[in-house]
Amino acid sequence: MSRVTKFAAQDPGPTARMAGFMAHLRENGLRLGVGEAEASLTALTHVQSADPAAARSALRAVCCGCAEDTGRFDDLFNAFWLNGGRVAEKVIPAKTPASDHIHSSRNAEGQEADGGSGAPSTPDGGDGEAEADGEGRLMASLHQAKMKKDLRDLVQPEDIAEAQKIAQRLGAALRDRRSRRRKQARKGDQIHFRKVIRQSLATGGEPLQLPRKQRPDRPLKIVTLCDVSGSMTSYAQVFLAFIAGMMRADDSADAYLFHTRLVRIAEALRDKDALRALGRLSVLADGFGGGSKIGASLDQFSRTYARRFVDGRTVVLILSDGYDTDTPELIGTALARLKKRGCKIIWLNPLKGWDGYAPVASGMSAALPHLDLFKPANRLADLAALEEELTRL
Amino acid sequence: MSDRLCRPDKPEGVLPPPDHPRDIFRQKKQGPDVTYHMLQTAMAEQGYIADDDLAMAIHLALSLGRPLLLEGAAGVGKTEVARVLSAVRETQLIRLQCYEGLDAAQAIYEWNYQRQLLSIRAAAEDGETGRSVETRIFSEEFLLERPLLKAIRQPVPPVLLIDEIDRADEEFEAYLLEILSDFQITVPELGTITATSRPIVILTANGTRDLSDALRRRCLYAHVAYPDRNTELAILKARCAGIEAQLAGQIVGFVQSLRKEDLEKTPGIAEMLDFAAALSGLGINDLTHDPVVLQATLATLLKTQNDRANITTEVAQRLAGKAA
Numbered sequence: 001m002s003r004v005t006k007f008a009a010q011d012p013g014p015t016a017r018m019a020g021f022m023a024h025l026r027e028n029g030l031r032l033g034v035g036e037a038e039a040s041l042t043a044l045t046h047v048q049s050a051d052p053a054a055a056r057s058a059l060r061a062v063c064c065g066c067a068e069d070t071g072r073f074d075d076l077f078n079a080f081w082l083n084g085g086r087v088a089e090k091v092i093p094a095k096t097p098a099s100d101h102i103h104s105s106r107n108a109e110g111q112e113a114d115g116g117s118g119a120p121s122t123p124d125g126g127d128g129e130a131e132a133d134g135e136g137r138l139m140a141s142l143h144q145a146k147m148k149k150d151l152r153d154l155v156q157p158e159d160i161a162e163a164q165k166i167a168q169r170l171g172a173a174l175r176d177r178r179s180r181r182r183k184q185a186r187k188g189d190q191i192h193f194r195k196v197i198r199q200s201l202a203t204g205g206e207p208l209q210l211p212r213k214q215r216p217d218r219p220l221k222i223v224t225l226c227d228v229s230g231s232m233t234s235y236a237q238v239f240l241a242f243i244a245g246m247m248r249a250d251d252s253a254d255a256y257l258f259h260t261r262l263v264r265i266a267e268a269l270r271d272k273d274a275l276r277a278l279g280r281l282s283v284l285a286d287g288f289g290g291g292s293k294i295g296a297s298l299d300q301f302s303r304t305y306a307r308r309f310v311d312g313r314t315v316v317l318i319l320s321d322g323y324d325t326d327t328p329e330l331i332g333t334a335l336a337r338l339k340k341r342g343c344k345i346i347w348l349n350p351l352k353g354w355d356g357y358a359p360v361a362s363g364m365s366a367a368l369p370h371l372d373l374f375k376p377a378n379r380l381a382d383l384a385a386l387e388e389e390l391t392r393l
Numbered sequence: 394m395s396d397r398l399c400r401p402d403k404p405e406g407v408l409p410p411p412d413h414p415r416d417i418f419r420q421k422k423q424g425p426d427v428t429y430h431m432l433q434t435a436m437a438e439q440g441y442i443a444d445d446d447l448a449m450a451i452h453l454a455l456s457l458g459r460p461l462l463l464e465g466a467a468g469v470g471k472t473e474v475a476r477v478l479s480a481v482r483e484t485q486l487i488r489l490q491c492y493e494g495l496d497a498a499q500a501i502y503e504w505n506y507q508r509q510l511l512s513i514r515a516a517a518e519d520g521e522t523g524r525s526v527e528t529r530i531f532s533e534e535f536l537l538e539r540p541l542l543k544a545i546r547q548p549v550p551p552v553l554l555i556d557e558i559d560r561a562d563e564e565f566e567a568y569l570l571e572i573l574s575d576f577q578i579t580v581p582e583l584g585t586i587t588a589t590s591r592p593i594v595i596l597t598a599n600g601t602r603d604l605s606d607a608l609r610r611r612c613l614y615a616h617v618a619y620p621d622r623n624t625e626l627a628i629l630k631a632r633c634a635g636i637e638a639q640l641a642g643q644i645v646g647f648v649q650s651l652r653k654e655d656l657e658k659t660p661g662i663a664e665m666l667d668f669a670a671a672l673s674g675l676g677i678n679d680l681t682h683d684p685v686v687l688q689a690t691l692a693t694l695l696k697t698q699n700d701r702a703n704i705t706t707e708v709a710q711r712l713a714g715k716a717a
Contacts, residue, residue, distance in 0.1 A: 031606065031610075033610070035610065036610070039457065039459070042457055043453050043456075043457060046452070046453060046456040046457065047428065047429065047449070047452070047453070048428060053445065054428070054429065054449065057429070057445050057446045057448075057449035057450070058449050058453055060446060060449075060450075061446070061449055061450035061453050061454075061461075061613045061614060061615055062453065062613055064614045064616075065606070065609040065610065065614055066464070066609065066614070066616075067464060067616045069614075070614070070616045183494070198506060201506035201507070201509060201510050202504065202506065202509070204510075204513055205510070251563075252602065266603070303655065307657075308600045309600075
């Protein structure tokens with residue numbers, strides 16, 4: 001683990017130390033290049049770099065790119081420069097399946113060290129959760145233990161490529177063509193007279209070019225919320241591949257995971273390297289396969305992210321079996337609040353495919369009145385079959 | 394230095410000592426000896442209280458000459474940074490408000506077609522040759538400067554505010570990147586216009602959509618959060634000098650606890666200042682005294698029907714009681 005956290009004192013000069021710090025940030029998921037390293041060094045010459053607070057602020061301004069990074073930066077900075085001893089988990093796919101003992105102790109260690117730091121990769125109440133997992137694993141199948149370890153063992157890049165195609169088709173099905181206004185377009189069905197006159201001015205009143213206009217596509221944005229609690233683990237492979245494919249196929253798509261808390265995974269999954277994206281996802285999905293708090297997670301989503309990312313042109317896709325430890329009312333109110341933002345809500349339930357399934361889980365029945373579409377899905381093919389339904393939506 | 398000397402209203406003798414923060418930024422000195430604390434002080438004099446991280450980000454943007462991207466909820470004072478910075482540096486503020494469908498003609502330059510047309514007609518009557526008309530109508534005289542072109546043609550580096558960049562289309566973002574890296578604009582009829590001075594670029598965004606990595610990487614970044622209690626008190630004191638300390642404490646406490654409530658639209662700093670102005674306009678000096686007036690002045694803080702319904706008189710009184 002010290003491979004990740006190299007301490008500054010071992011490096012010979014400031015340049016090497018800064019390079020070490022950049023490597024440390026990069027290992028921890030910040031996207032930085034040589035340009036940032038250079039900018040950081042230059043920045044330090046403009047501040048009193050002997051003052052830790054000034055250096056911290058300066059490096060924060062240079063190295064962070066979004067609000068999430070800003071939140072994590074303090075911990076990463078402490079770990080590297082102040083020898084805080086926080087041990088970051090190295091994101092590398094385990095070649096050989098390590099024994100459960102090693103894994104659980106590593107997780108527990110990481111979480112203890114993280115405890116008060118508020119790093120986004122660890123839940124606040126994460127310690128209790130991990131212990132509960134540890135007990136649960138005694139009875140769990142081998143498959144589940146594997147699930148805990150690394151998502152990259154679970155989802156193959158080929159799956160993502162296939163899911164990407166399906167996601168692309170679904171995205172196309174969701175395009176709404178009802179815009180009334182016409183915009184200038186290279187190939188349009190009407191002549192854009194205003195532009196014609198405007199452009200003819202430059203040519204002395206001769207209309208040399210005939211710009212056209214067309215009704216623009218108004219694509220719907222897809223926001224996916226995927227349940228990765230214990231009861232959903234066997235479907236997670238399909239759904240995660242689908243989400244990963246979706247994020248790569250559609251620039252405006254957005255995605256979240258939830259088990260006992262909600263994690264935004266859109267940033268991580270947009271990584272150009274599919275394998276690395278899954279690696280970053282594994283770090284975020286700490287607590288994978290644990291308990292489920294659907295109500296609380298949906299509630300949190302509707303209060304926070306939904307305000308920014310959900311509007312009338314959004315489809316919220318919930319992938320969950322509806323087995324919840326919270327009160328069912330919470331799901332109902334959360335969905336009602338979400339619905340008020342004008343979005344469409346689709347709930348895909350893997351259990352619905354079973355014979356004789358009825359949405360009796362109290363959470364599921366509380367959700368039903370707010371759903372625009374409630375469908376079964378547990379294979380990629382099922383998701384592909386949604387295309388028709390979505391066109392009609 | 395020269396603009397300091399040529400200011401007629403302030404002769405050399407009565408200038409404050411040169412190490413005063415306001416002077417340092419007017420002289421555009423940058424270097425290791427200018428700390429971000431000086432910038433903080435200078436901005437505070439203009440009524441903007443910036444926390445350490447924000448001040449440092451601005452300081453670096455000035456000294457490294459890189460664009461600064463500010464993100465944060467609506468109403469935390471992102472746009473105000475640019476205004477105050479231009480006041481501190483005593484330069485012009487050039488603002489480009491982004492919106493969906495913003496194009497080069499609105500952001501960079503446009504030919505003044507009407508004038509060109511008139512000029513062509515007039516030239517025909519005067520018997521001017523086509524060739525000379527053409528060179529004349531595609532000259533500087535007929536060029537309409539839009540904010541980006543204007544910003545790079547200033548003699549003194551201006552502050553260029555690109556407001557709500559996330560509202561503009563992604564194609565525009567890509568074009569903007571080019572300008573932000575080269576600071577030059579090509580007008581086909583005129584040739585390439587290179588920046589006479591590098592503007593100080595401030596971009597703001599509040600998360601309508603995700604910005605591209607390329608843009609984020611080119612900028613320094615600061616996340617502007619809602620201020621903590623002390624900062625907000627300082628802001629209130631800076632903006633409403635006449636307000637009593639006790640009332641100021643109550644107002645800030647009230648707004649801070651209101652932000653923790655479950656609201657659709659969380660009140661920002663501007664709303665807080667409106668609220669304070671409303672209260673002092675009504676001559677109130679204690680929030681808890683008159684529930685009816687408090688409820689009425691909530692109009693400055695709560696901007697949706699639901700929020701008004703949620704914060705009932707009782708809730709408002711409870712919050713005000715806590716703040717007092």
